[in-house]
Amino acid sequence: MTTTFSFFGVTTGSSAIRRIFPRWMSELGIDSELVGLDFPVGAPPADYRAAVARIKADPLAVGGLITTHKLNVLAAARDLFDGLDDAATLLKETSCLHKDGERLLGAALDDRTSLLGLDAAVGADYWDDERELVVLGAGGASIALTLGLHRAAQAGRAIPARVAVTARSEARLDEMRELHERIGFAAPVEYLVAESPVAADRVVAAATPGAVIVNATGMGKDRPGSPVSARAPYPRESVLWDMNYRGELHFLADARERARPDLRIVDGWDYFVYSWTKVVAVVYGIDIPASGALFDRLSELARTA
Ligand SMILES: NC(=O)c1ccc[n+]([C@@H]2O[C@H](COP(=O)([O-])OP(=O)(O)OC[C@H]3O[C@@H](n4cnc5c(N)ncnc54)[C@H](OP(=O)(O)O)[C@@H]3O)[C@@H](O)[C@H]2O)c1
Known part of the structure; x- marks a missing residue:
């Protein structure tokens, strides 16, 4: 049957x-x-x-x-x-x-699968004591990714030197902060409200060279647009990872149009x-x-x- x-x-x-x-x-x-x-x-x-x-x-x-x-x-x-x-x-x-x-x-299972996705984008040995992770959006997938990183750290793996997470309102950030406190998440985290692309641009601009910047907002698939502006000031050699592989994917399309050879652009496939x-x-x-x-x-x- x-x-x-x-x-x-x-x-x-x-x-x-x-x-x-x-x-x-x-x-x-x-x-x-x-x-x-x-x-x-x-x-x-x-x-x-x-x-x-x-x-x-x-x-x-x-x-x-x-x-x-x-x-x-x-x-x-x-x-x-x-x-x-x-x-x-x-x-x-x-x-x-x-x-x-x-x-x-x-x-x-997202804690494990999102970490595999991140590893596929940059390699498990990418992280050192400078490279940072910027996660735009604080929904289930973002929280799960940080749980995956926490488990990786517990298993002795290097994780980002610092994590910055954005949301448009405090509620999801509070929930994430509460989980991180409960599990004792090893990386320092900044929880930032970014209500507009301009505000998200400021978060991105503050990241270190080689930062991995993740679009986990669903924008470009579940909702139109991109969480950052079309001319977002990405640090040099940033890796831009969209958690989605289908939809308009404006976050990646805008970056491709910039033709900056130092940027690495990865979709969610x-x-x-x-x-x-x-x-x-x-x-x-x-x-x-x-x-x-x-x-x-x-x-x-x-x-x-
Ligand atoms: N490739 C895959 O297999 C795979 C697997 C899992 C997830 N995903 C994708 O990853 C995306 C995220 O998944 P999810 O489960 O975490 O979705 P979700 O729970 O809807 O989370 C999206 C979060 O982003 C926030 N957000 C929306 N616009 C924002 C903006 N401009 N700036 C900052 N934050 C913003 C939303 O909160 P507020 O509205 O309060 O700001 C929400 O908390 C989805 O599109 C999903 O399809 C892909």
Whole structure:
């Protein structure tokens, strides 16, 4: 019997995964199909709850992946879950639904997958005692990235010398600060309200040469525009990483137009492939290491889909 894998998003029909997923299933020898579930940003809690309840009750529904709605889904349906992993509890979000028999489990995997995405952009050994990380936006993906860096530091890896995080309002910054205090995050962090591109430009201008500047606002995909101005004063040799690979991607397009050879410009494709392969591995109970022949094959199938 064909099982179903649910994909919670905003415009799931436009995601490359619709073409990629069937190829991956065939490569992995799994009889399962992707079901897209579109919700507007901030949909009514009852809608998220109903979707989770349906998955829990359906023996052919094996779980799924949640993008934009990961905080809201967990908030709306917490009591339907029979277990959560550490990161889901810490981050109060679930990006992965999976099952153990009839038990519905929730996992948050972005701490690991976003770090893999960052490593793919600059290399795990990029950080020294000067290079900084600027994260524009303080949503789930930004918080998860800092949790990933925290775990990397605990494992003895170098992490950015300093982190600056921006948001348009204090609330998300407070939440992030609270998490960082709770886990004892090793890097010094500045939490900065930047309500406009001009304000974000000032944050970017203050970073050290070689800083990695991440667009984690969703601007350029979920919302129009870019968090910084078209002439943002990037420090020399900055690396600009957009967490998204699709949409207008103004943040990257503006930087490309500048034709500054010292800037490195990276989109969210690798992050996308890491996110999906990790969730597929957990849902179907298989091992897909983040490097090696199987990962390369899946990545190539994704690229050509
Ligand atoms: N490649 C992948 O596989 C992958 C995986 C995960 C996430 N992503 C992408 O990464 C993006 C972020 O994900 P998320 O889950 O963190 O989304 P999110 O929870 O919506 O977070 C975006 C955050 O950015 C803030 N923001 C919006 N405009 C801003 C601006 N101009 N300046 C500063 N902050 C701003 C928002 O807060 P305020 O509105 O309060 O400012 C919000 O907290 C999304 O577009 C998502 O698609 C990609």
